[in-house]
Amino acid sequence: MEKHIKSKHRVAEYGEVLTPSHIVNAMLDLVEQETVRIDSRFLEPACGTGNFLIAILERKLRVVEQRYRKNQLEFERYAVLAVSSLYGIDLLLDNVEECRHRLYQTFDRVYTAIYEEKTKEDCRESVRFILSCNILHGDALSLKTVGENPQPIIFPEWSLVNGSMLKRRDFAFHELVNHASMRELPLFSDQGEEVFIPEPVKEYPPVHFLEVAHAYND
Secondary structure (H helix, E strand, C coil), X not given: CCCCCCCHHHHHHHCCCCCCHHHHHHHHHCCHHHHCCCCCXXXXXXXXXXXXXXXXXXXXXXXXXXXXXXXXXXXXXXXXXXXXXXXXXXXXXXXXXXXXXXXXXXXXXXXXXXXXXXXXHHHHHXXXXXXXXXXXXXXXXXXXXXXXXXXXXXXXXEEEECCCEEEEEEEEHHHHHHHHHHHCCCCCCCCCCCCCCCCCCEECCCEEHHHHHHHHHC
């Protein structure tokens, strides 16, 4: 039986209620086309322990497995891209840590089941590092991190370029929210109409997707 609250105190203090899986999947079915696009980006501004993000990742990984399981490098490349498309913010640090862990376990369970002893630790490290950047301890209302010295929330955008290279660009969350709401323009469009194109606060040279953790931790 699913547990929908951690404690009455957390409900009263933070309004924390964990969405049950049947409701998560019913809501995701409304945007099913986006949930099965490997590179479509999702942000959960009050992610809790990750119920929505995990369900999305499971759907994306099913697509990755169907398309690429016969080629391990292709599977790894697109599985990492699927993980990199998911973002979350939560006020509570234990939720952030649990969300990262559950997302990692979701990836690793599929990865290990398919490739067993052929799996690569570098791939796992890339996934863990990306999750540490994408799932943040912060306040989606103040648009800042939570802690002794709150800072503006910065999210990395990850994009595959030149085959196996991963390009990182960092964006200030408040800029994305403020400009998008002021101009009422979409971030991206396939129809040719005017769109809001945000400016990154920092850009990095592309690195191989299996070397992400080492490149940015050095």
